[in-house]
Amino acid sequence: MSALLSIENLETGYGPSQVLFGMNMEIREGEAATLLGRNGMGKTTTLRAVFGQLPAWSGEIRFLGERIDGRPTEQIAQMGLALVPEGRQIFPNLSVKENLLAFAANRSGNRDPWTLDKIYHLFPRLEERAQNMGNQLSGGEQQMLAIGRALMTNPHLLILDEATEGISPLIRKEIWRVLGQLKQAGQAILVIDKYLAELMRVADRHAFIEKGRSPWSGDNAALAAEPELWERYLGV
Numbered sequence: 001m002s003a004l005l006s007i008e009n010l011e012t013g014y015g016p017s018q019v020l021f022g023m024n025m026e027i028r029e030g031e032a033a034t035l036l037g038r039n040g041m042g043k044t045t046t047l048r049a050v051f052g053q054l055p056a057w058s059g060e061i062r063f064l065g066e067r068i069d070g071r072p073t074e075q076i077a078q079m080g081l082a083l084v085p086e087g088r089q090i091f092p093n094l095s096v097k098e099n100l101l102a103f104a105a106n107r108s109g110n111r112d113p114w115t116l117d118k119i120y121h122l123f124p125r126l127e128e129r130a131q132n133m134g135n136q137l138s139g140g141e142q143q144m145l146a147i148g149r150a151l152m153t154n155p156h157l158l159i160l161d162e163a164t165e166g167i168s169p170l171i172r173k174e175i176w177r178v179l180g181q182l183k184q185a186g187q188a189i190l191v192i193d194k195y196l197a198e199l200m201r202v203a204d205r206h207a208f209i210e211k212g213r214s215p216w217s218g219d220n221a222a223l224a225a226e227p228e229l230w231e232r233y234l235g236v
């Protein structure tokens, strides 16, 4: 399988403060991957660089084989990279349905593209809430909407930052179910979250990030075989 997204020797930061010191990672087509690390290690910063929200100081970021570092965010999104950001950023004054329709596009040339009905089938709660405004939703409902909205772009790669942060256990379960279902259907996913057991159920491959570098990456079996890694890099 070819690399969908690859990050090589990425260095970046904020003003004078360097956060990434040669970050490497790769996600292949059809694969679900994780980026694991304690707070403040550079996960969100890595995503900001991937989405062109932060300039790469050095290194390379490739998506679908093309260099994307230095490109504007909008162009990167148009190529079929979708982010469910920390904080969700849904439109508060649009209804659930309008939020979903505002993003409809077929950026990956999907032969069987996502529709409103399919999103409602995936998350029945969103259909019940279809006419509610974004700001009337619970955090968990907003997260379902943010995922649905990202899917409406038919992305090659779906990226979730803090996928289930601050969400009730019931809806968290629902989100893991959906991510598992999407992965089964061949959707490439990169997920950041702190629930290791759920991540290991959903994802095939994992990378740790520690102080802006990636000291380890490997598959589920390798991660399961080395619980000392969990303690070293996650403190669990």
Ligand SMILES: Nc1ncnc2c1ncn2[C@@H]1O[C@H](COP(=O)(O)OP(=O)(O)OP(=O)(O)O)[C@@H](O)[C@H]1O
Pocket (backbone or CB within 6 Å): 014, 017, 019, 037, 038, 039, 040, 041, 042, 043, 044, 045, 046
């Ligand atoms: N806008 C910013 N300006 C300056 N420093 C920042 C900014 N955003 C993050 N940082 C710093 O960059 C470092 C990495 O933060 P980042 O958000 O990438 O971590 P993270 O691994 O995603 O952790 P978290 O789970 O806490 O978000 C931290 O030291 C943080 O304080």
